[in-house]
Amino acid sequence: xxxxxxxxxxGVSAKMIRYYEQIGLINPPLRTDSNYRVYGPDEVHVLRFIxxxxxxxxxxxxxxxxxxxxxxxSRASAEVRDIASGHITALETKIAELQGMVKxxxxxxxxxxxxxxxxxxxxxxxxxxxAIKGH
Amino acid sequence: xxxxxxxxxxGVSAKMIRYYEQIGLINPPLRTDSNYRVYGPDEVHVLRFIxxxxxxxxxxxxxxxxxxxxxxxSRASAEVRDIASGHITALETKIAELQGMVKxxxxxxxxxxxxxxxxxxxxxxxxxxxAIKGH
DNA sequence: CCTTGACCTTACCATGATAGGAAGGTCCAT
DNA sequence: ATGGACCTTCCTATCATGGTAAGGTCAAGG
Numbered sequence: 365x366x367x368x369x370x371x372x373x374x375g376v377s378a379k380m381i382r383y384y385e386q387i388g389l390i391n392p393p394l395r396t397d398s399n400y401r402v403y404g405p406d407e408v409h410v411l412r413f414i415x416x417x418x419x420x421x422x423x424x425x426x427x428x429x430x431x432x433x434x435x436x437x438s439r440a441s442a443e444v445r446d447i448a449s450g451h452i453t454a455l456e457t458k459i460a461e462l463q464g465m466v467k468x469x470x471x472x473x474x475x476x477x478x479x480x481x482x483x484x485x486x487x488x489x490x491x492x493x494x495a496i497k498g499h
Numbered sequence: 500x501x502x503x504x505x506x507x508x509x510g511v512s513a514k515m516i517r518y519y520e521q522i523g524l525i526n527p528p529l530r531t532d533s534n535y536r537v538y539g540p541d542e543v544h545v546l547r548f549i550x551x552x553x554x555x556x557x558x559x560x561x562x563x564x565x566x567x568x569x570x571x572x573s574r575a576s577a578e579v580r581d582i583a584s585g586h587i588t589a590l591e592t593k594i595a596e597l598q599g600m601v602k603x604x605x606x607x608x609x610x611x612x613x614x615x616x617x618x619x620x621x622x623x624x625x626x627x628x629x630a631i632k633g634h
Numbered sequence: 635c636c637t638t639g640a641c642c643t644t645a646c647c648a649t650g651a652t653a654g655g656a657a658g659g660t661c662c663a664t
Numbered sequence: 665a666t667g668g669a670c671c672t673t674c675c676t677a678t679c680a681t682g683g684t685a686a687g688g689t690c691a692a693g694g
Contacts, residue, residue, distance in 0.1 A: 368641065378642090379682065398689055400642055412627055421600045424680075448608050455601050462594050465556045469587050476580045492547055503670065513671090514653065533660055535671055559651075 370403040374411030381411065389414065389428050422451060505538040509546030516546065524549065524563050557586060 371378040381401075384390045390410060394402045413434060417427040426447060433444050472489055506513040516536075519525045525545060529537045548569060552562040561582060568579050607624055 366642070377681080380680080382644095383680080396689095398642080400689080409627070416624070416627065418680090420603060421597070445608055448604050452601055452604050452608065455597050455604075459594055459597050459601070462556070462590050462597075466587055466590050466594070468555060469583050469590075473580055473583050473587065476576055476583075489551070492544070492551065501671070512652080515651080517673095518651080531660095533671080535660080553651090 375415045500538045510550045
């Protein structure tokens with residue numbers, strides 16, 4: 365199977381497959397006489413693993429660690445769980461940050477009549493002036 | 500005031516001040532005879548505006564739009580509100596995505612005994628095999 | 635057999651926002 | 665006058681991905 369088919373079957377673009385090979389995340393595949401990369405079902409399986417891991421928000425580096433544990437027969441389940449737990453913590457921190465932003469912005473938007481008067485609580489806040497109190 | 504003081508007072512690094520100037524987000528300041536950038540309180544105020552906007556998650560491009568509206572005397576409050584509202588929507592979409600990731604991962608982590616047995620539901624999920632049902 | 639079009643190859647450039655460093659000039663206090 | 669703290673420009677890197685260009689390959693159909 366050529367790289368195009370492997371890309372289609374795995375959901376990873378051909379571009380990214382070559383990139384993953386270049387950075388050592390996946391092993392270089394066999395080549396045909398005409399230098400085409402050749403992939404089999406196992407390689408596609410690995411690519412799908414990577415795709416899923418990336419979709420779940422793991423970095424390429426974390427994905428690399430997970431991939432190593434997956435392919436290691438004497439893998440430690442606890443180690444995988446720790447990576448995932450750490451990732452959950454990071455995600456929750458990020459979520460809290462974003463929620464803080466939404467809260468601030470929602471407050472400002474609700475204070476903003478949206479007419480064309482020149483005073484705007486959102487801009488006033490960005491400019492460092494205190495927002496209008498009491499809703 | 501030199502760039503170092505402006506950086507300190509605004510919370511924007513000197514590096515980023517020069518970058519913002521380069522991409523046209525801020526105007527080039529006056530220079531001394533020895534080619535040093537010179538800033539005054541107004542410029543610091545603009546930098547603080549930018550800093551706050553970036554902290555609230557607006558991109559540099561959105562920040563540029565907000566800055567233009569802030570500095571425009573005939574600014575339309577409604578336009579600012581629309582930018583902020585769109586940003587809130589984008590943030591909420593992102594939050595929902597992250598929460599989805601956390602949910603999936605939490606489920607997997609809770610299915611994972613964390614001992615050293617070789618079967619690991621997290622890896623199994625990443626590999627595309629169905630997770631153990633019924634928790 | 636030859637052309638056409640779809641595929642593959644490598645190599646380079648771009649993104650967005652930020653940080654780091656090198657090499658050299660400037661300013662101020664000792 | 666010297667040293668150290670600051671400034672200048674220019675180059676590099678990050679992370680993951682997309683694009684493009686120039687050229688080689690393959691299969692199908694005329």
